Amino acid sequence: MTQSVVVQIGQCGNQIGCRFWDLALQEHAHFNKRGRYDDTTGTFFHNVDSMSWDGVSCADHGRIQQLKARAVLLDMEEGVISEILKGPLRELFDTTQLLTGVSGAGNNWAVGHMTYGSSYRDKIVDQLRKAAEQCPCLQSFFLIHSMGGGTGSGLGTKVLRLLKDEFPEVCRIVIPVCPSVDDDVIVSPYNSMLAMRELTENADCVLLVENQALVNILNVKHASHGGQDRKGNMVSAVDRLTGSEKPFDAMNDIVANMLLNLTSSARFEGSLNMDLNEIAMNLVPFPRLNYLIPSLSPVCTRVARGGEPTRRLDNLFSDVFTKSHQLIQADPKRSLYLGCALMLRGNVHMSDLRRNIQRLKSTVPFVSWNPEGWKTSICSVPAVGHSQSLLSLANTTAIKATFMEMRVRFHKLYRKKAHLHHYLQVEGMEESLFAEAVTSLDSLIEEYHHLDAGAGKLIPVARLKIAK
Structure with a gap:
């Protein structure tokens, strides 16, 4: 049995990560009635003593003292x-x-990447090594962070480079x-652009998530459940979350549930389990085209949980190829699809x-050199509360539109040199890094464009095996 380590960085990364741990504990407790520490539990947890652990939930923290998350x-x-x-x-x-600081990165990629990345480098490497040493057979690192803030984008991509080294x-x-x-961090286009180059060069695969897509999913779900105020006006699901729930809790729920489905084959038995390494091996034919679009059905959220009817199996497959279920x-x-993984959970037959x-x-066109590019598990x-669920990970040229929008938002700021001095006053930061980041993104967009224009008539690099 292999193990994985989750690295959570910044406010966003830690909130999503801890929601994942909460739900993962609930899943293991639900299906491990005897409370025995076994190989499935050991994928993302290690046991600090030889005793068995009882069924756990987020509200019953006193009973999980034997388990420690494989996390930084x-x-x-x-x-x-x-x-x-x-x-x-x-x-x-x-x-x-x-590992925490005090003052934060001030929503500045350069501060997170260069200032904190340099001063905390040795401590971070030490923590990563200690986490790795707890894994008898370390298979993968999951890195969760935001693109818009300084710590998430800057320190997050610095840690990614450290992991590669x-x-x-x-x-x-x-x-x-x-x-x-409409992000409230005005310099988020700068942070996103600078982070993109690091993701393209140093990640094996990137599962992009957009805040606006999560908001749209919640609003659709809320509308289908009659989300209206007293005057009969439709109310945003995010606006409706008050009290003990913070505004981003339901959005974090969606991402955490995506991670549960992604890691289910590593955590539980199945008739056709998928090794996590197979995702990059089968879905990333070109090293730079490592971006995957995650799509989930049902989309389990705090708003919908308990009130969403069970979907027929065929509907799950249709759902994940629609905009309303994409993250x-x-x-x-x-x-045009370069590859697509379909990760099923529940009682499903191969037929x-x-x-x-x-x-x-007929509706999912693949590149000419990979016409049967499906990878399945x-x-x-x-998942708890559902009889069946499906996660799709698609390497598709549709993601080009996301990168083009990112480029437009960047140039709106950069054309005026707005707030640029905040970055250039950071030691080690030079304006040429912006130019290099733009060139990298332009090249990425052009590669997707050539695939579309040539109907995918490019030859994949030899080091990767394409799914058949």
Whole structure:
């Protein structure tokens, strides 16, 4: 059995990561009635003593003292991690897994990447090595961070580069959250552009998530459940979240549930389990084209949980190829697929899987050199509360639109040199890094454009095996 380490960086990364740990504990407790520490539990947790652990939930933190998460938590502000250490999951982490600063990165990629990345480098590497040493067979790192803030984008991509340098043979799967157009961090286009180059060069695969797509999903779900105020006006699901729920809790729920489905084959048995390394091996034919679009059905959220009707299996397959279930805003109907993974959970037969792939073939065009580019897995253990679920990871040229929008937002700021001095006054930061980041993104967009224009008539690099 292999193990994975989750690296959570910044406010966004730590909030999503801890939601994942909470839900993962609930899943293992639900399906591990005897409370025995076994290989499935050991994928993302290690046991600090030989005793068995009881069934656990977020509200019952006193019973998880034997389990420790395979995680590293980093933030240059103390707020979020301090909350975690006061909350129900506090026993899941120890001090060797945590690293915090005081003043934060000031929403500045250069401060996070260069200032904090340099001063905390040795401590971060030490924590990563300690986490790796707890894994008898380390398979992958999951890196969760935001693209818009300074710590998430700057320190997050610095840690990604450290992982490549220190653990070059270990798969690096990154989940970055992109800011929406009306993001309250005015310099988020700068941070996103500078982070993109690092993701393109140093990640094995990147599962992009967009805040606006998450908001849209919540609003659709809320509308379908009659989300109206007293005057009959439609109310945003995010606006409606008050009280004990913070505005981003439901959005974090969606990303955490995506991670549960992504890692289900590593955590539970199945008739057709998928090794995590197979994702990059089969879906990334060109090293730079490592961006995957995640799409999930049902989209389990705090708003919808318990009130969403069970979907028929065929509907799940149809759902994940629509915009309303994608975690980024892209048009799947106007794209060319380089590869696509379908990760099923629940009681599903191979015949059902083959039948739906055959049904979808006419609407999911693949590149000419990979016409049967499907990669499939079936995990027998369903998500809690659902009989079946499906996660799609698509390497498709549709993602080009996301990068073009990112470029437009960057140039709106950069054309005026707005706020640029905040970056250039950071030691080690030069304006040429902006030019290099733009060139990298331009090249990425052009590569996708050539695939579309030539109907995918490019030859993949030899080092990667394409799914058949």
